[in-house]
Amino acid sequence: MSEPHRFDRGHTDDLVSFLTASPSPYHAVASAAERLEKAGFRQVAETDAWDGTTGGRYVLRGGAIVAWYVPEGAVPHTPFRIVGAHTDSPNLRVKPLPDTGAHGWRQVAVEIYGGPLLNSWLDRDLGLAGRLTLRNGSTRLVNVDRPLLRVPQLAIHLDRSVSGEGLKLDKQRHVTPIWGLGGDVRDGDLIAFLEETAGLPAGEVTGWDLMTHSVEPPAYLGRDKELLAGPRMDNLLSVHAAVAALTAVSSGGADLPYIPVLAAFDHEENGSQSDTGADGPLLGSVLERSVFARGGSFEDRARAFAGTVCLSSDTGHAVHPNYAERHDPTHHPRVNGGPILKVNVNNRYATDGSGRAVFAAACEKANVPFQSFVSNNSMPCGTTIGPITAARHGIKTVDIGVAILSMHSARELCGADDPYLLANSLVAFLEG
Structure with a gap:
């Protein structure tokens, strides 16, 4: 236990910057790539x-990135640490017709x-970010990081039942954001606005992958600022820690017995079955x-x-003080x-006893x-890329993460x- 921590609270400060710069998976991998480039990594096609x-x-x-570092002395059968x-x-x-x-x-018009x-996502100032595809097949990242959209909640005066029966939202009718006024809605208005924002000629964009994000910046919270509130911690917190760990290991001059790897996939939230997902x-x-x-x-x-x-x-569930019986x-x-x-x-998680070790x-x-996490036996358990990775590649896989509150909220809490404790453990793991 003599190995010192490589990261401290400055790592969390840097996480704030990473979350802010990464409102979409495409921005997240661009942010990761920029950090890897500064550490001497190079992109290969x-x-x-x-x-x-x-x-x-x-x-x-x-929206996926895989990075690896081949150390001196690596042979063809050198194992990987991922x-x-x-x-x-x-x-x-x-949606396609927005x-x-x-x-x-x-x-x-949006899909869930x-x-x-x-x-x-109600009554929250939202920006719009993602990827635009141009006529020549190239792509351009776009990020409108200012209050642009809002999903307005119905006033309690028009739905008195909400205080007794709880809020009930119809995904088709009740979550369509507003972004302005005008009775003449014309096809192409949103994309024309984004073309202008990105400095592109009119009619240049022929495809898009766009999504909303909260424009409220991450912030330290609490009497002693011992908490961090922010968006997309599930799971950019892990991506950021993995990038930091990989760059630290690659620059440490260690005689590594393994080839350290970062694999950050897209589409985990809807099953991972894509060419950029863990099941691909x-x-x-x-x-x-x-x-x-x-x-x-x-x-x-x-x-x-x-x-x-x-x-x-991946992130997991911290015990909730108001719902402890759910744990x-x-x-x-x-x-x-x-x-x-x-x-x-x-x-549902891939961890076994040997992986725990x-x-x-x-x-x-x-x-x-x-710490150890296991679900309440009476509650269904979520899952991760862990079982998929283990089954698809025959690789021993261990599920870990950071405990948070408000998972899948527009703004989560850790x-x-x-x-930085996670990042330090990842360094030790990658070093072997």
Whole structure:
């Protein structure tokens, strides 16, 4: 336990910057890539031939990024140490025909992405961000990071039942944001506005992947500022920690026995079944090509995968003071208590006893406390990319994360110390 922490509260300050700069998965991977570039990593295209030389590389595909560092002395069958996470968060996403409205209000048609707490999106100032696809097939990131949209809640005077029966929202009728006034709603208005915002000629945009985000910045909270409130902690908190850990390991000059890897996927919130999701081929393709680029064979690939371990890092549930009965009575993870080890014997999480030992060793090396999480037996358990990674690639996988409150809200809450405690444990894990 002599290994000192590599990160402190400054890491959490940097997380605030990362969350602010990453209102969409596409912005998140661009932010991650910028940090990797500063640490000496270089982007490689999937369409190019790869070499097996030492150093850091990364692949971008849509809202996903995979980065790895080949240390001196790595051989074709050197195993990998992977930190897996996801870049997407539940929100409201713009439909193919976005322009709508009624009764003099201009509105934007949206779909519900993932499982958001819809009430948290009401009466909140929202921006719009994502990816624009141009006529030539290239893409352009766009971020309107100012109050642009709002989903107005119905006044209690017009629905007295809400105080007794609770709020009931129809996903089709009640969550369409307003963004202006005008009785003449014309197709193309929103996209024309975004073209102008992005400095593009009119009619240049032919496709889009756009989503809402809260424009209220992250903020420290509490008497002693021991809490952090902000958007998209599920799961950009883990992405940020993984990027920090990978760059620290790659610059530390350590004689690494493993090849450290960051794999941040898109579409975890709706099942991971896409070419950029954990259930797609991206991670396996990158790992295999890394083996083969170093002169390896299929036998080397099999040996490398057999010795590989992945930490699936995602947020989990801290015990809620107002709903403690919803938690397992003997497992009450607390914020600022260190990362959590997530266990479910029905494989909603991938952790087993041997995986627990791997994570416990990393936390001991980093001098970081950790906690255990298991769901109340009477409550359905969520899941992560962990079981998918284990089943798809035959890789030992352990589910971990940081305990938070208000998961899937437009604005979530964590302990201000937990982000850097997680990052420190990830460094120890990647170093082996």
